[in-house]
Amino acid sequence: MLRWVLFVIVYVVLSIYVLQALKTAARQPWVYYVYMFLAALVAVNFIYQFTIGEADGRVLSVAKSYAFGFLLTMLTFKLITILFLFSEDLFRFFSGGYEKLFGASREFSMPQRRRFLSSIALGLAAIPFGALLYGMYRGKYxxxxxxxxxxxxxxxxxxxxxxxxxxxxxxxxxxxxxxxxxxxxxxxxxxxxxxxxxxxxxxxxxxxxxxxxxxxxxxxxxxxxxxxxxxxxxxxxxxxxxxxxxxxxxxxxxxxxxxxxxxxxxxxxxxxxxxxxxxxxxxxxxxxxxxxxxxxxxxxxxxxxxxxxxxxxxxxxxxxxxxxxxxxxxxxxxxxxxxxxxxxxxxxxxxxxxxxxxxxxxxxxxxxxxxxxxxxxxxxxxxxxxxxxxxxxxxxxxxxxxxxxxxxx
Missing domain, CATH: 3.60.21.10 (Metallo-dependent phosphatases)
Structure with missing residues (x-):
């Protein structure tokens, strides 16, 4: 049970972090809702297949295999996006610290996210995301x-x-x-x-x-x-x-x-x-x-x-x-x-x-x-x-x- 609780916590944190990139890059709220729905659906299906849905002793049934595949695809998208976001956040954090120590206002204020970096992060993350989906749809045969x-x-x-x-x-x-x-x-x-x-x-x-x-x-x-x-x-x-x-x-x-x-x-x-x-x-x-x-x-x-x-x-x-x-x-x-x-x-x-x-x-x-x-x-x-x-x-x-x-x- 503990492992599933930890999984949900980590997954939610990663999802929220990626949501910030979507909010910066896209202005349409429906994009956020679609992303949150898909992220939740993938996580719920994975948990279901590997707990309640585990009908027999096979390591990976077809349903469980797909649940794992979709989770892997979603996590790959998240991690690549986060790699870029985290790098930018480090820069924003140190910029805010510099402003507090040496700036005129002496207040800690992090610069806003740059839209083009969030767009680049999402664009690059979409490449392996699409490739993994293609691999499940056509690549395996x-x-x-x-x-x-x-x-x-x-x-x-x-x-x-x-x-x-x-x-x-x-x-x-x-x-x-x-x-x-x-x-x-x-x-x-x-x-x-x-x-x-x-x-x-x-x-x-x-x-x-x-x-x-x-x-x-x-x-x-x-x-x-x-x-x-x-x-x-x-x-x-x-x-x-x-x-x-x-x-x-x-x-x-x-x-x-x-x-x-x-x-x-x-x-x-x-x-x-x-x-x-x-x-x-x-x-x-x-x-x-x-x-x-x-x-x-x-x-x-x-x-x-x-x-x-x-x-x-x-x-x-x-x-x-x-x-x-x-x-x-x-x-x-x-x-x-x-x-x-x-x-x-x-x-x-x-x-x-x-x-x-x-x-x-x-x-x-x-x-x-x-x-x-x-x-x-x-x-x-x-x-x-x-x-x-x-x-x-x-x-x-x-x-x-x-x-x-x-x-x-």
């Missing part, structure tokens, strides 16, 4: 197909030109638009890759989240099959369970559902993809992540029976696994496919110019292709979304990787 060609000296000849489609982080519990998911599925199938590899986090917490979408993902097709691994959210670790038996059953149900959808789930094991006499080893580990994330992955178990000469593709949900265990391993993993980071669902990307997201401060390898010690990793930005129900600048990704034999000339 703005699927992008990213294509890479990777060359290897020792790629088996029969696999020259082999195409892999990677998807990751479906987070089906967050979906709210079947038509757009159908569109995303159609984009995947249009790539006509040899195989489809899914690198974990099919659900937010519960298998039942995937059930309304299972028929769509079952239509994914690739001539050499569909393979998958588990991500940290697939284990159901982030919600309370009445018994451990229910939690274990939830995980087993997810494994069974993946099989029903046509995925070959790799649990610290491997398969061989073959073309004539040539083959590549497809290795899949359970989740292994730094910073408190589950470490169920067993790389040595997964590669048991694989020779050093085999060409190896590893599926591992968390890219920190690649950095800490895969690259240093004595076996050479030619290509690792990961996800997990979502690119934080927020950032700026202009191909060839800039790639930035706050998540870079948490993960060294957070989006796209990286190479160390002759080994590649692709970190997929994710198909779905979690928490904030949108994406800004970091769009949902379908990755197509073409393997090529490096020319000797």
């Amino acid at each position: 703005n699927f992008k197909v990213l294509k890479y060609t990777l060359e290897f000296d020792d790629l088996p000849d029969a696999f020259d030109g082999y195409r892999i489609t990677q998807i990751s982080d479906i987070h089906s519990g967050s979906f709210d638009n079947r038509k757009m998911i159908e569109y995303g599925i159609s984009l995947i199938n249009k790539q006509k890759s040899d195989t489809i590899l899914f690198t974990g986090d099919m659900v937010n917490n519960k298998t039942e989240e995937m059930e309304p979408w299972a028929d769509l993902f079952a239509t994914l097709q690739a001539k050499d099959g569909k393979f998958s691994v588990l991500g940290n959210h697939d284990y159901g670790d982030y919600i309370p369970w009445e018994t451990e038996a229910l939690k274990r059953q939830n995980l087993q149900d997810l494994k069974d559902l993946q099989k029903e959808m046509g995925f070959d789930l790799l649990l610290n094991e491997h398969r061989y993809l073959t073309k004539g006499d040539d083959k590549i080893a497809l290795v899949g580990v359970e989740n292994w992540g730094k910073g408190g994330f589950k470490k169920a992955g067993d790389l040595q178990k997964a590669v048991s029976g694989i020779t050093d000469a085999d060409f190896k593709i590893l599926m591992s949900h968390d890219p920190s696994h690649w950095e800490l265990e895969v690259v240093p391993d004595e076996k050479h993993f030619h290509l690792t496919l990961s996800g997990h980071t979502h690119g934080m669902q927020f950032g700026i990307e202009i191909p060839g110019w800039i790639k930035w997201s706050p998540v870079k401060w948490r993960y060294k390898h957070w989006a796209g292709i990286y190479k160390e010690k002759g080994q590649f990793i692709n970190v997929n930005r994710g198909f779905g979304f979690l928490g904030y129900p949108g994406r800004v600048g970091i769009w949902p990704e379908i990755t197509v990787i073409t393997l090529k034999k490096k020319s000797l000339t």
Whole structure:
């Protein structure tokens, strides 16, 4: 209860502070009333969804996710506005103090707010405000197909030109638009890759989240099959369970559902993809992540029976696994496919110019292709979304990787 009281106090103080900028910049009273109504509506909805409206044990239902998203949008608008207002208020305060100490009247009087500064503050705050709203309305389903060609000296000849489609982080519990998911599925199938590899986090917490979408993902097709691994959210670790038996059953149900959808789930094991006499080893580990994330992955178990000469593709949900265990391993993993980071669902990307997201401060390898010690990793930005129900600048990704034999000339 205390946390909600503190939340309301802080929120009201911030709202009143921003109201001063609106009163300075706008002369029409209806603007103030609309602002106060929206600010109150967002706060009331957020409190309701996370208290009375919490109908089940899921961390973020669709309704709660939107409540969080709207609150984040409103707070971003407020904080950017306040940053400018506070800077001006410091100047006004010191000006008033100077006038009292050295002025002719010797009275403390702060100068009036300058209208153009309030207008600039509101204008700048409106940019991320609009971007976050767009991210919830359109950005979260703005699927992008990213294509890479990777060359290897020792790629088996029969696999020259082999195409892999990677998807990751479906987070089906967050979906709210079947038509757009159908569109995303159609984009995947249009790539006509040899195989489809899914690198974990099919659900937010519960298998039942995937059930309304299972028929769509079952239509994914690739001539050499569909393979998958588990991500940290697939284990159901982030919600309370009445018994451990229910939690274990939830995980087993997810494994069974993946099989029903046509995925070959790799649990610290491997398969061989073959073309004539040539083959590549497809290795899949359970989740292994730094910073408190589950470490169920067993790389040595997964590669048991694989020779050093085999060409190896590893599926591992968390890219920190690649950095800490895969690259240093004595076996050479030619290509690792990961996800997990979502690119934080927020950032700026202009191909060839800039790639930035706050998540870079948490993960060294957070989006796209990286190479160390002759080994590649692709970190997929994710198909779905979690928490904030949108994406800004970091769009949902379908990755197509073409393997090529490096020319000797």
